[in-house]
Amino acid sequence: MTPFVPDSLLEAWYHEGVTIGGIGSDSLVRLLDIASNYRNVIRSYSSLTSYRLADFGSGVGIPGLLISYLDPLYKVTLVDAMRKRADLASKYVGVLNLAERCDVLNERVEDLNPRKSRFDIVVARCFSRTSIFAELAAPLLEVGGFMVLTSPHDDYESRWPSTGLKRLGFAPVDLITENGDNFALIRKVGPSTIPPRGYAKIVKAPVW
Secondary structure, X not given: OOOOOOOHHHHHHHHHHHHOOOOOOOOHHHHHHHHHHHHHHHHHHOOOOOEEEEEEOOOOXXXXXXXXXXXXXXXXXXXXXXXXHHHHHHHHHHHOOOOOOEEEEOOOHHHOOOOOOOEEEEEEOOOOOHHHHHHHHHHHEEEEEEEXXXXXXOXXXXXXXXXXXXXXXXXXXXXXXXXXXXXXXXXXXXXXXXXXXXXXXXXXXOOO
C-alpha cells in the first residue's frame, strides 16, 4: 500500500495534537493509514453514496477528522467531552477547509439527543467497555447502519456476545482485517428491547 503524503497543514494538526497529549506514539502516516482502513471497511459493507458518520470519543479527530480529510463522501460529526481536544479539532476543521462536511461537538456521547443526532455509521478507536459503547450508540444509529471499531479478534464472543447485541438491536459481530488492522463491525438491524436508560444505570448494570 502506498503511504499517504500529508500536507503541511495536517502536519501542523499532528504536532499540536501531540503537544496537548491527544496523539500518542503513532506517526501521522500511520494514523492516515488507519483512517483509510476504516474508510475501506465502511465502503465494503455499505452501498450508500454518502454517509452520516459520528466519531465517538474523537479527541483531536482520530479517526473522524482524518476520514473527512481523505474522503468528501462523509458528513462527519466528531464527539468528545474534553474541551482542549475538541477545540483543537474545531480549529483544524477550519484550517483544512472541512467545515462543509465535518463538525465538532464538545459533548459527552450519553448527552446526545437521538431525535436530533442520527447517524448511518458510528466509529471509535479508543472507548469504554464494549457493552457501554453499544448501548450508547444504539439509539443514535439508523436501522441498517453500523458501528465500526478497532477491536482484537481473540475472545470476540465475550467482547461482542451475540445475545447481548441482539437485545440492543444489533446483528452478530463481523470480524474484519484490513491491511493488518483488526475491526469489529456490528450492524443495527432493529430496535433495542432495552428501555432507554441513563448513563449511570448503563455503567452500573451493563448488558454484558
